[in-house]
Amino acid sequence: MNKKTTWLGWLFASPYLIYTLIFFLFPLLWAVYLAFTNWNIIAPDYEMVGFQNFLEAFFSKSVRAAFLVTYKFMLMFVPIVIAGSLLLALIIHSLPRLKGLFAVGYFLPYLASGVASSIVVNGVLSYNSPLNVFFRKHLGLDIDWLGSPILAPLVIALMMAWKFVGYYALLFLSGLESIPKEIYEAAEMDGAVGWKRFWYVTIPMLHPAFYTVTILAVGLMFGIFTEPYVLTGGGPDYSTHTWQLEIYNQAFERLNAGYGTAIAIINSVVTFVSILVFRKLLEKWGARHGWE
Structure with a gap:
């Protein structure tokens, strides 16, 4: 009976295991192999170059920019989206009815396409948009929103916060709904x-809720592609150049597949370490308040 139950479990799990094997494990092993080659994504022949791709990436200006830009986005996006989603959750939680x-x-x-949102934002912030015409005519301000190294990252961070604040608010709202009223009564x-x-x-x-939202928000910063690709292309002066843009440019624009794969592996390691650091900090904060 136990053997039959075991085989039945493997049978039901087999579609997901096969899917994972084909679309995750094999590509991962292939990517690790390619990272040590000079394959240009077209030629059938390529050579093993050892750690040359990784050494080149460590001294690359564009890779260094992607590393710094990610944390710059993180400093802007994470506090904004956490504060906004928590405030929104508190407002919805206080409503007498129609919370859902x-x-x-x-x-x-959150369901809106990143491309569609970026095109709308690009139109709103264009030179001849009603917003900029109003600023020039009545305030004397000629603002180049997407051409400024300071404003361009802020615009993208705010746009992404608008997109994700509703999703993260649901997580905070779930946490607020789960707090027993007896705790508030005792505190009062x-x-x-x-x-x-x-x-x-x-x-x-x-x-x-803070733990989940923070980890999700931090992880999101290492996968930004659509918004800077559509709005700025990574500029101006690498101020919005992200890891995913660098990987895309190297692998598909310059056809350096081996080098692009090496950058992707470095990105994965940096992402893992960054999330691990945030996890440890959040766990220590939780431990001080009784969350083990």
């Missing part, structure tokens, strides 16, 4: 009301 309707409404931007008896209640009760009790 409002939650779904704010979730809709101890004098924790208003801001003190929010800071010393609500925030610590939302640790699982």
